[in-house]
Amino acid sequence: MSVSKKSRVTVFIDGASRGNPGPASAGVVFQGTDGQLLKTLSIRIGNATNNVAEYSALIFALQEATLMRAKEVHVFTDSELLAKQFNGEYKIKEDTIRVLYSLAGHLRKSFKCLSVTHIPRERNKLADREANRALDQGVLL
Secondary structure, eight states, rough: OOOOTTTTEEEEEEESSSSSSEEEEEEEEETTTTOEEEEEEEEEEEOHHHHEEEEEHHHHHHHHEEETOOSSEEESSSSSHHHHHTTTSSSSOOOHHHHHHHHHHHOOOOOOOOEEEEGGGGGGGHHHHHHHHHHHHHHHH
């Protein structure tokens, strides 16, 4: 689905890892400006930590938003660590996360406006459901 060049999308993301590290997945939910559901994505990413799964969800969402030609993207995550790292409030100490952060930062250039905001887990149920669906159904990247 393509959105107009001036369109904004709201994206809810979640990463899941059963075992941390263990089987991991990413879930993404796109909504339009009026809250309508535009698209859901879920994918299993193999064995990973929860933090890697969270960053994978962000990268997956930003790639899809680029394909949708969105110009303003507002991402919501229940990972306070990811939000604060992405926004420069926390330092990144782990090499793997540093690489994923760089990939997400590179994708940032695709948008006129990109925000990543932490929200309570209760407000992220749709993305959580998508991430768990990928784990349960074994949809592998």
